[in-house]
Amino acid sequence: MANILIYAEHLNGQVTDASFELIALARQLADSTGASVEAAIIGTGAGSLAYQLGGADTILVGESNELGEFNPQGHAAVFTDLITDRKPAITLVPYTSIGMDIASVAAATTDLPLVSYCLGVNADDGLSATCQLYGGKVEVDVQVDGDRAIFAMLSGCASADDGRSGGAGSEESIDVSVPELGIEFLYLTEPETGDIDIAAEEVLVAIGRGIESEDNIEEAQELADAIGAPLAASRPIIDQGWLPKDRQVGKSGLTVKPKIYLTLGISGAPEHLEGMRDSAIIIAINSDPQAPIFGVAHYGWVGDLFDFMPELTDRLEG
Amino acid sequence: MKIAVLMRAVPDPVEEFEIDGEDLDRDYLGFVLNEFDDHALEEALLLKEEIGGTVTAYAIGSADEVEQMLHTAIAKGADEAMMIGEDIDPLDAHSQAAAFAETIGPVAYDLVLSGVQASDELEGQVAMLAAASLGYPHMSVVVSVKPDGDGLKVTKEYWGGITADYRVSFPAVLGVQTAREAPRYVAVARIKQAQDSGTLASVDMPERGNEGRIHITAMRLPDTGEGAEMIEGDEEAAAEKVYEILSAAGVV
Ligand SMILES: Cc1cc2nc3c(=O)[nH]c(=O)nc-3n(C[C@H](O)[C@H](O)[C@H](O)COP(=O)(O)OP(=O)(O)OC[C@H]3O[C@@H](n4cnc5c(N)ncnc54)[C@H](O)[C@@H]3O)c2cc1C
Ligand SMILES: Nc1ncnc2c1ncn2[C@@H]1O[C@H](COP(=O)(O)O)[C@@H](O)[C@H]1O
Numbered sequence: 001m002a003n004i005l006i007y008a009e010h011l012n013g014q015v016t017d018a019s020f021e022l023i024a025l026a027r028q029l030a031d032s033t034g035a036s037v038e039a040a041i042i043g044t045g046a047g048s049l050a051y052q053l054g055g056a057d058t059i060l061v062g063e064s065n066e067l068g069e070f071n072p073q074g075h076a077a078v079f080t081d082l083i084t085d086r087k088p089a090i091t092l093v094p095y096t097s098i099g100m101d102i103a104s105v106a107a108a109t110t111d112l113p114l115v116s117y118c119l120g121v122n123a124d125d126g127l128s129a130t131c132q133l134y135g136g137k138v139e140v141d142v143q144v145d146g147d148r149a150i151f152a153m154l155s156g157c158a159s160a161d162d163g164r165s166g167g168a169g170s171e172e173s174i175d176v177s178v179p180e181l182g183i184e185f186l187y188l189t190e191p192e193t194g195d196i197d198i199a200a201e202e203v204l205v206a207i208g209r210g211i212e213s214e215d216n217i218e219e220a221q222e223l224a225d226a227i228g229a230p231l232a233a234s235r236p237i238i239d240q241g242w243l244p245k246d247r248q249v250g251k252s253g254l255t256v257k258p259k260i261y262l263t264l265g266i267s268g269a270p271e272h273l274e275g276m277r278d279s280a281i282i283i284a285i286n287s288d289p290q291a292p293i294f295g296v297a298h299y300g301w302v303g304d305l306f307d308f309m310p311e312l313t314d315r316l317e318g
Numbered sequence: 319m320k321i322a323v324l325m326r327a328v329p330d331p332v333e334e335f336e337i338d339g340e341d342l343d344r345d346y347l348g349f350v351l352n353e354f355d356d357h358a359l360e361e362a363l364l365l366k367e368e369i370g371g372t373v374t375a376y377a378i379g380s381a382d383e384v385e386q387m388l389h390t391a392i393a394k395g396a397d398e399a400m401m402i403g404e405d406i407d408p409l410d411a412h413s414q415a416a417a418f419a420e421t422i423g424p425v426a427y428d429l430v431l432s433g434v435q436a437s438d439e440l441e442g443q444v445a446m447l448a449a450a451s452l453g454y455p456h457m458s459v460v461v462s463v464k465p466d467g468d469g470l471k472v473t474k475e476y477w478g479g480i481t482a483d484y485r486v487s488f489p490a491v492l493g494v495q496t497a498r499e500a501p502r503y504v505a506v507a508r509i510k511q512a513q514d515s516g517t518l519a520s521v522d523m524p525e526r527g528n529e530g531r532i533h534i535t536a537m538r539l540p541d542t543g544e545g546a547e548m549i550e551g552d553e554e555a556a557a558e559k560v561y562e563i564l565s566a567a568g569v570v
Contacts, residue, residue, distance in 0.1 A: 005370035011476055060402040071481065072474070073455040097476045100435070100493075104443035108415070108450030114530040115441065133330075134437050137335055138342070139540045145531040182455040183487040186471075191479025203569045227570055236353075239496045252459070252475050252495075259567050260521035262560070265401070267331070270386055281567060282341055284546065290334055290539060299563060301556040316570060 005088035006052055007079055008041040010100040011069060012188060015041070015052050018094035020022060022053040025121065028158065034125050035089065038235055039169070040082055041054030042176065043067045043077050055162075056169045064176040064290035068185030070098055077178045083110050088148070091122065095152040096117060096254065102287055103152045106238045113144050116152040117270070136292035137268040155251070155274045176236075195248040196230050203229035203260045206276070208266015208285065209236045210305055217242055220264060226316040233258065234266050250275035264305040268293025319488075321362045322422050324432040325355045325391065327383040331437060340534045347385040351390070354433030358362035360497035361463050362431050363395045369465045374398040376422065378414055385508075393508040408531035411439060414445030421521055423452050428488040429470070434458050434495040435538040457484065458493030464561050505529035508559050 004026045008019040019039075026037040038054035041049060045062035050259040060082060067074040077103055083091055090104065093099040095116060107114035117131045119139075129151055170227035199202060205224040211217065217231070224231045231243060238248040249256055251271035266272060268291055269283070276282070277296055284297035285305050294300045301308065327349040329335070329342060336343040354421045375382040375391035380400065402417050422430060424540060431508035432445030435458075449456035461481065462473035469487040476482065486492070549559045564570040 012480065016477075072457040072484075091543075097474065100443065100458045101456070102445075104446035105456070107517070108444075114411075114443070115532055116443070133439075135331055137331070137539070139538050140340075140534045141536040143533045143534070143535050175390045182487045182490060186483040186485055188480060188482045203564075209504060227564065229569075239501050248479075252477050252479075253554050254478060260414060260564060260569055281563060283563060285556070288332070289336070293503065294546045294548075295540055297546040299559070300551060301549040301553075301559075303553060303556060307553035308556055311553045312560055315557045315561045316564075 001091040002087060003036045003038055003209070004092065005082065005086060006039045006056070006092040007035070007099060008039045008083055009094055009095065009096065010041060010045065013049070013097070015049050015092070016096070016118070017160040017259075018096055018099070018153075018202050019053070020052075020160040021155065021158045022092045023053065023155065023163030024152060024160065025163075026049055026090075027055060027162070028035070029090060029121065029123050031213055034236060038086065040079060040174070041230045042078050043071070044243050048280045050218055051170050054169050055165065058171045059171045060174045062172055062174045062176040064083075066206045067176065069188055071181065072101035073181050074178045074285045076117055078174070078176050082174065083150075090121065090127070090148075091119070091150040093150060093152050095154050099152055099315070103150055107150050109286050113146070113149045113213045114152065115144065115149060116144060118153045119157060121151050121153075123247060132270055135267060136273070136295075137267075137290060139164035147274070154270055156277065164212045191246060194244055196246070198230060198232045198247060199251070199256050201252050201256070202254060202258055203227055203228055203247075204232040204258045204262070205229050206232040206234065206263045206266060207237055208234040208263065209265030211237065212265075214240070216243045216306075219306075219309050223313045223316075226313045234269075234272050262310065263297070266293055268296065319365065319369055319429060320427045321365060321371060321373045322425070322427045322430045323355070323359050323373060323375045323391070323396070324418060324430065324526060325359065325375050325377045325384075325387055325446075326352045326433070326436045327354045327377065327379050327387055328337050328408050328436055328438045337537050337539065340537050341535075351387045352433050352436045354435060354493075354495060356501040358431040358433050358494040358500040359391055359394065359396070361382075361494050362429075363502070364377040364498060365429075365465065366395070371428075372397045372528075374400060374425075375401060376400045376418065378402045378417060385518065389512045390504060392512040392516055393504045394502060399516075399518050401518050401527060403522055404553075411444045411447055412443055412530070414444045416463045416472075418444070418448040420452040422427070422448075428490040430454070430465075430489070432459060432491065432493050434460070443493075445491055446563040452489075452491070453485075454489045455473065455486070455487065456491040456493070459495050460492045461496045462494060462498050463494070522560070
C-alpha cells in the first residue's frame with residue numbers, strides 16, 4: 001500500500017497532542033497495511049521541532065519564516081503540493097483550528113474525498129471511517145469510494161503518548177515557496193490571565209446553554225459557592241459574555257482534569273468533551289436523555305437543572 | 319463592500335433524533351439556522367454598519383427548510399436573500415460548494431462569510447471548498463473581522479485562549495465562529511413584515527459535478543449510557559446522591 005501522510009501542527013513552539021495522536025494512528029494503520037508514515041511540519045520553527053516527530057518514518061520539514069506561525073493559505077498550499085507529489089493513500093489532518101483550514105483546501109485542490117469529525121479510520125477493506133455528526137448525538141460508519149482520501153480526526157482518536165515515543169525517522173526538507181498570498185500572519189496573542197485558574201481547581205461546576213439567561217448565572221454561582229468551587233462553562237456562555245474567557249473549557253478554551261466536574265445543561269459536543277474528558281469524576285445534569293455528555297459522565301441525572309440546583313445548594317448549606 | 323453570507327438550515331439539535339436506516343427520520347424534524355451562521359450574518363451586518371455596502375444571504379435547501387431563516391436575515395438587515403435550487407443531498411459537500419462557487423463567483427463579492435462548521439456536515443467545509451474553487455483565500459475559526467485600510471484585520475482563534483491576527487485582502491472567504499457581538503434579536507413582527515413584503519430570489523441548482531464519494535453504511539445513536547451510572551428518582555434524590563459523591567471524594 002502507498003504511504004500515509006500526516007499534517008503535524010505546531011503553535012507557539014509546541015507540537016500539539018493532536019499531532020502525536022495522528023502519528024500513533026498512522027502507525028497502527030501502517031502495521032496492518034505495510035505502509036510507510038510521513039509527517040509534514042511547516043512554518044516558523046518547523047526545523048527545530050521536527051525531531052519530536054520521530055515516530056514517523058520520514059519527517060518532511062518546511063522551515064519558513066515568511067509563512068509565520070500559521071498562514072491558512074500558505075501552509076495549505078505547501079501541504080497540498082505534498083499530497084500531489086507524494087500521492088499518499090491516506091492523509092490525516094487534525095480536526096482543529098489549524099487542520100480545518102488545511103483539510104478543505106487540500107481536498108478541493110486535489111479533488112480527494114474529505115471525511116471530517118472522524119473517531120477512527122480503517123484500511124482493511126477499502127477505506128472506511130467512524131464519524132460523529134450533530135454535535136456528537138449521532139455516530140456513522142462511512143465507506144469511501146476509491147483508494148485515496150483525507151481524514152480530519154477528532155482529538156482522542158489515538159494515544160498521544162504512543163505517538164511521542166520511539167522511532168528515529170529521517171528528515172527531509174521540502175519546498176516552501178508559495179505564490180503571492182492574500183493573507184498575512186501578523187502576531188499571536190496569549191490569553192489574559194484572570195484571578196482564577198480553572199485548570200488548577202479540584203472541583204468545577206460547569207454551566208452550559210441550558211442555563212438559558214444571564215440572570216440564572218447567580219443561582220449557579222450560589223451552588224458553586226456552597227461547594228467551594230468556581231464556575232466554568234461551555235463556549236456559548238463565554239460568547240454571550242456571561243463569564244470571562246478564562247472560564248471556557250474545551251477545544252478553544254482550556255483543558256481541565258479536576259477531581260469532580262459537575263455539568264449543568266451542557267450537551268457534550270466533541271469540542272467540549274475534548275477539554276474535560278479526563279476529569280476523575282464527571283457528573284452530568286441534563287434534561288435530554290440522548291445528550292452525548294452521558295456517554296462520558298460517570299454519574300448522570302436526567303432532569304431540569306433549575307430543580308436540581310437549589311436542592312443541592314440546600315443540602316450543602318443545610 | 320459587497321458581502322455574501324452562507325446560511326445553512328440544520329436539524330434542530332434540541333430535538334430527539336430517530337434513525338431510519340442510514341439517515342435521520344426527517345419527517346418530524348424541525349430545522350433551524352446553524353448557530354455559527356447566525357454569527358456570520360451578525361459580523362456581516364456589523365461590517366455593513368461600519369463601512370457601508372450590501373449583505374446578501376444565500377442558502378441551499380428546500381423552501382420549507384430555509385425560507386423562514388432567509389426572511390429572518392432580511393428582517394435583521396440583509397439587503398437580499400437567495401435560495402439556490404432545492405433538493406440536495408445534505409452530505410454531498412462538493413456539489414454544494416460547486417453550486418455556491420458558480421452562483422456567487424460572477425457577482426464578485428469582496429467578502430464571503432460562512433459559519434465555521436455545520437453540525438450535519440460529514441465532508442465538512444462547504445464554504446471552504448467553494449473558496450478553493452473560486453480561488454479565494456480562506457480562513458476559519460474567525461472571531462473578529464474589522465475593516466483595515468483597503469483590507470481587513472481578522473482574528474483567528476486557536477486553543478487555550480490563544481488567538482492570532484491576520485491582515486486579509488479582498489476577496490476572501492472567512493468561516494466565522496463568533497461575531498464581535500452576540501447575534502441580534504429581531505421581533506417576530508419584523509420577520510412577518512419581511513415575509514409579506516419581499517419575495518425571495520432563487521436560482522437553479524447548477525449541474526452536479528462530482529457525485530458524493532462518501533457513503534454512510536450505518537448510523538446509530540451512540541450508547542450514551544455506557545459510562546454513566548444513571549441516578550433514578552427526583553431532584554432531591556439526585557441532589558442527595560451528588561452530595562454523597564462530593565463527600566466521598568473529600569471535597570466538601
Ligand atoms: C472550532 C470550534 C471550537 C469550539 N470550541 C469549544 C470549546 O472550547 N468549548 C465548548 O464548550 N464548545 C466549543 N465549541 C462549540 C461546541 O461545538 C458546542 O456548540 C458547545 O459546546 C455547546 O455548548 P452547550 O453544551 O452549552 O450547548 P448546547 O449544545 O445547546 O446544549 C445545551 C444542553 O442543555 C440541556 N438543557 C436545556 N435546558 C435544560 C434544563 N432546564 N435542565 C437541564 N438541561 C437542560 C439541553 O438538553 C442540551 O443538552 C467549539 C466549536 C467549534 C466549531
Ligand atoms: N447547504 C448550505 N446552504 C448554505 N450554507 C451552507 C450550506 N452548507 C454549508 N454552508 C455554509 O458553510 C458553513 C460551513 O459548513 P460545513 O463546511 O458544511 O460544515 C456553514 O456554517 C454555512 O455557512
